[in-house]
Amino acid sequence: MKNFILNYAFVAVFILLTSCSGKPEKQGQKTIFENQDKTHAMKSWFLSTGNWETDPQIYVREFGTGNDTIVMLHGGWGAEHSGMIDMVSGLEKEYKFFVHEQRGSLRSPFPDSLITYSRHIADVELLRKELGVRKLTLLGHSMGAVLASAYAERYPKHVEKLILVSPAFLKNPFPDKDMELLRSSQKAYEDFSERPEVARELQRLNLLRNSPKLSSKEETIKNRIGFANMMLFDIGKWHKLNNGKALYKGNVYGLTENTYPKEGWNFIEEFKEQSYPIAVVVGDHDRFDMGNHIIHKWITEVPRANFTSINDAGHLLWIDQPENLLKTLKKSL
Numbered sequence: 077m078k079n080f081i082l083n084y085a086f087v088a089v090f091i092l093l094t095s096c097s098g099k100p101e102k103q104g105q106k107t108i109f110e111n112q113d114k115t116h117a118m119k120s121w122f123l124s125t126g127n128w129e130t131d132p133q134i135y136v137r138e139f140g141t142g143n144d145t146i147v148m149l150h151g152g153w154g155a156e157h158s159g160m161i162d163m164v165s166g167l168e169k170e171y172k173f174f175v176h177e178q179r180g181s182l183r184s185p186f187p188d189s190l191i192t193y194s195r196h197i198a199d200v201e202l203l204r205k206e207l208g209v210r211k212l213t214l215l216g217h218s219m220g221a222v223l224a225s226a227y228a229e230r231y232p233k234h235v236e237k238l239i240l241v242s243p244a245f246l247k248n249p250f251p252d253k254d255m256e257l258l259r260s261s262q263k264a265y266e267d268f269s270e271r272p273e274v275a276r277e278l279q280r281l282n283l284l285r286n287s288p289k290l291s292s293k294e295e296t297i298k299n300r301i302g303f304a305n306m307m308l309f310d311i312g313k314w315h316k317l318n319n320g321k322a323l324y325k326g327n328v329y330g331l332t333e334n335t336y337p338k339e340g341w342n343f344i345e346e347f348k349e350q351s352y353p354i355a356v357v358v359g360d361h362d363r364f365d366m367g368n369h370i371i372h373k374w375i376t377e378v379p380r381a382n383f384t385s386i387n388d389a390g391h392l393l394w395i396d397q398p399e400n401l402l403k404t405l406k407k408s409l
Contacts (some may be wrong), residue, residue: 119161135183154328211236264366355408359389
């Protein structure tokens with residue numbers, strides 16, 4: 077069971093969101109946003125974690141021309157941000173998006189000693205201060221949704237709204253009373269993963285042969301089809317994936333997991349104590365909660381939370397059902 081939960085975060089590669097809203101804070105004579113008018117050509121930049129010359133920096137990507145700011149949190153731990161851009165494609169004229177690659181990820185290299193659960197949370201607060209907003213609208217995917225929830229737990233006064241897409245488990249350790257739901261979900265996923273479409277796609281591309289040896293490109297395609305089997309409802313969309321090898325820093329998950337709070341977390345209980353809006357969006361074929369029975373049970377404990385299940389979608393909703401996800405995000409934001 078532990079391996080299953082570890083595998084959840086380990087393979088839930090991709091992207092998560094955090095959004096910022098609220099009025100800018102004043103810094104001297106001008107706000108951060110007023111100063112940004114002069115640096116609009118900067119689409120990516122690095123967030124200092126201390127001394128600009130000597131301390132590690134965090135990669136930040138910004139895009140969109142809208143007035144409302146959204147900060148996105150990708151999944152992993154240890155993934156990179158590119159899938160998050162696809163997630164919100166179509167909303168660029170309405171919002172200004174910021175996504176940072178969490179410490180230790182591809183574009184934000186950090187020494188192992190500085191990669192911890194607590195520091196991931198602190199980095200979100202550091203970005204909030206850099207952007208100069210009082211409250212954040214956080215849009216997180218997978219483990220990014222956990223990070224968004226953890227930030228909300230530590231800094232509830234700085235949260236405007238939470239949007240959790242395909243969230244990893246919001247209770248840790250997993251409650252004994254819900255273990256039957258978890259076992260049922262695992263069995264449903266195992267059955268689904270045996271679907272004949274996977275073998276047919278591999279056969280169609282002649283990737284099951286023993287000779288001649290598969291080329292590097294073919295090995296990459298085979299790997300992505302296998303990843304699609306875990307993450308997508310529609311195997312035929314494997315070519316839209318961009319995962320593999322150096323893009324995912326898997327050690328970051330282990331380093332982060334080793335520093336989880338000893339008491340774990342129960343973000344559902346935390347949500348009950350707060351008043352900010354919460355939206356949860358999940359595919360009905362999410363491999364970590366097939367049928368959404370677990371998250372639906374938990375989120376109904378929070379009356380103000382809005383829950384949406386998208387049909388025929390796996391963990392990466394923006395690939396399986398981009399139009400339905402976009403429609404849901406518009407309502408949630």
